[in-house]
Amino acid sequence: MGYSSDEKARESLDHAKEIVVDSIAETMDLYGVTRSAGTLYGTMYLEGDMTLDEMREKLGMSKPSMSTGVKKLQEFNVVKKTFRKGKRKQTYVAEHDFFQFFSNFFTQKWEREAKVNLHSIKEAQDILLRIIQDDNVSPELKEEAQEVWHIMENSKAYYKWLNKLVEKIETGEIFDLIPIDPEQEDET
Amino acid sequence: MGYSSDEKARESLDHAKEIVVDSIAETMDLYGVTRSAGTLYGTMYLEGDMTLDEMREKLGMSKPSMSTGVKKLQEFNVVKKTFRKGKRKQTYVAEHDFFQFFSNFFTQKWEREAKVNLHSIKEAQDILLRIIQDDNVSPELKEEAQEVWHIMENSKAYYKWLNKLVEKIETGEIFDLIPIDPEQEDET
DNA sequence: CCAAACGTTAAAAAATTTCTTAACATATTA
């Protein structure tokens, strides 16, 4: 009894998962993560911890693809290795707290942005200063150099703010400033 | 007098700009914007308003590339059309307030993320609920459906928080919560 | 200590994306 119902239900269940996994993949695509890595993350998010072979089977892709996909997700700090008792194969688990995902993903990028750009600005401003202080350079060029110098100088405030934002997120202070809404009652 | 100095100075100045433009392009690459669009933005940021032909010449690329590049940047709300007096050609200007850039760029993505995912979750949860309430489905499958339902339910809080964050940024409240550091004195 | 399993790396193939050339539509000016 209910055997055929189970078959249909299984199909529905998988379909429901697919909808959300695709949605997660599309979202990650927005931020420059490839769709397949996004699908991988989404799948692990809903299925729980998985081995490379389980991923391969689920996504219908090759094992090296899974391996490199997982590696990329690990770079973003949203997937970690785990152990499954008695199992020989390595398993991996997706960060399933999206707040933590947000934190790990964006702070890493913003930190890098601030660092890289502040460094470039320093380098560029040094060059510009040498032009500005060189008496053999025409006033027109000096003025242009000064303009560019100022544009760069002004942008520093942004990168410094970005670093502050990163800190507020890493310490969790951000959730004092912008609280997470309390959970609603379950409907089930 | 100083003519050869000017030539060298011009070269230095351009080099200084390039360093920062490259840096900006690399940063935008981090967020999934192509390097050429990033370079385009960075160039406009330092050079001021430009026509498509000026971009073409500066970047050494074709005009249609410039056209599509600008269009993409407009989608991200970081480039706008402007008018240059007496000029027939259309000019474009890059958002040169990085705080505004940040706001325009990320709130758009986060808004989309929240909308797309909340919609998918609704759709998926409807399907899952039908399984859960179907008496012909085996308890094992029901339980799995319920587990997945809960995972999805829990994630809603994140998307709601994301919408709050977007609002705080759009209204500028975020800068009350995380103030921009006061500018330092000029060194020139 | 041998054999099989596992995961990664390397090279080749496939797919996608980006860019260019060419054609087109629209608008401007003479």
Added chain:
DNA sequence: TAATATGTTAAGAAATTTTTTAACGTTTGG
């Protein structure tokens, strides 16, 4: 109104990225 300038679209070419197959080293279990 004709001729030219401007920007976009479309189709093809080029380049890059992603994926797979194959080979390799390492580990584990018999």
